[in-house]
Amino acid sequence: MEYCREDFVHFAKICFENFGDRVKKWATINEPNIVAETSYINGTFPPNHCSLPFGNCSTGNSDVEPLLAVQNMLMSHAKAVKLYRDQFQVKQGGSIGIIVHAFHFEPHSDDKFGYEAVERAYAFNIAWILDPLIYGEYPALMRRYIGEDLPKFSKDEVKLVKGSLDFIGINHYSTLYAIDCFHYPHCTASENRSIRGFAGLGIYRDGYCPPNHKGVSENVLQDFKRIDYHKAYLAALVKATREGAKVQGYFAWSLLITLNGSRL
Numbered sequence: 001m002e003y004c005r006e007d008f009v010h011f012a013k014i015c016f017e018n019f020g021d022r023v024k025k026w027a028t029i030n031e032p033n034i035v036a037e038t039s040y041i042n043g044t045f046p047p048n049h050c051s052l053p054f055g056n057c058s059t060g061n062s063d064v065e066p067l068l069a070v071q072n073m074l075m076s077h078a079k080a081v082k083l084y085r086d087q088f089q090v091k092q093g094g095s096i097g098i099i100v101h102a103f104h105f106e107p108h109s110d111d112k113f114g115y116e117a118v119e120r121a122y123a124f125n126i127a128w129i130l131d132p133l134i135y136g137e138y139p140a141l142m143r144r145y146i147g148e149d150l151p152k153f154s155k156d157e158v159k160l161v162k163g164s165l166d167f168i169g170i171n172h173y174s175t176l177y178a179i180d181c182f183h184y185p186h187c188t189a190s191e192n193r194s195i196r197g198f199a200g201l202g203i204y205r206d207g208y209c210p211p212n213h214k215g216v217s218e219n220v221l222q223d224f225k226r227i228d229y230h231k232a233y234l235a236a237l238v239k240a241t242r243e244g245a246k247v248q249g250y251f252a253w254s255l256l257i258t259l260n261g262s263r264l
Helices: 002-019 032-041 065-087 112-135 140-149 155-161 218-222 224-242
Strands: 025-030 095-101 104-107 167-171 175-180 199-202
Touching: 002 025, 002 065, 025 032, 025 065, 025 167, 032 065, 032 095, 032 112, 065 095, 065 112, 065 155, 095 112, 104 112, 112 140, 112 175, 112 199
Parallel strands: 025 095, 095 167, 104 175
Antiparallel strands: 175 199
16 A cells, blocks of 8 residues: 555645645545545445445445545545645645545434434544544544454554644535434444444434425425525534634645555
């Protein structure tokens, strides 16, 4: 894997040298958790690796390969950050970070099992990426359920990866319900797995949206609940932006480090 990481750093250096006088916000990799999901769990994106019950690919192991891919991406990110900080940051005056895909999770059931499922859903999606970059280690919940298949960082790697962030970028699209696969029969075979933290994800809990058919009252079609929801959501976004999460343009570059060392 080491030569894959060095290829990434070489690519990063070219970007720093050629664009660093204009680019002040660098994002090393966009949504590494989604890269792991689409490329090594369900296999819908290149290199199209997966295994049953997640998908029917010609090669792959959905329970193990995404763990190795994320480890490789995190170390590639950390090495690129070190290069930027050592050779370019002082002169160019920029900052460097990473971008994660971040759903919000709510409990599907209003009991301790539902809230435990939320905790696992966060650990196996967002904290999977951010915990090593902040604390130098994967979430304890991942270690608990995945065991020895979850890669470990050496002492030198911990020093490199821990704190390798000037900022955290968040791509947030929606909220999902987390379902406890240990106690409820709602999970699919691909959700009731260690790589998922035994947490299923649902889009509804107490029924569907009002159907659009004859006989529905005009008041229902006005859908004031959604209007209020969107207003509150946008208001919270504006508040967060004003309090420090400033939206700035950045030149985002990424290089997918695949398990076989090829570059896409």
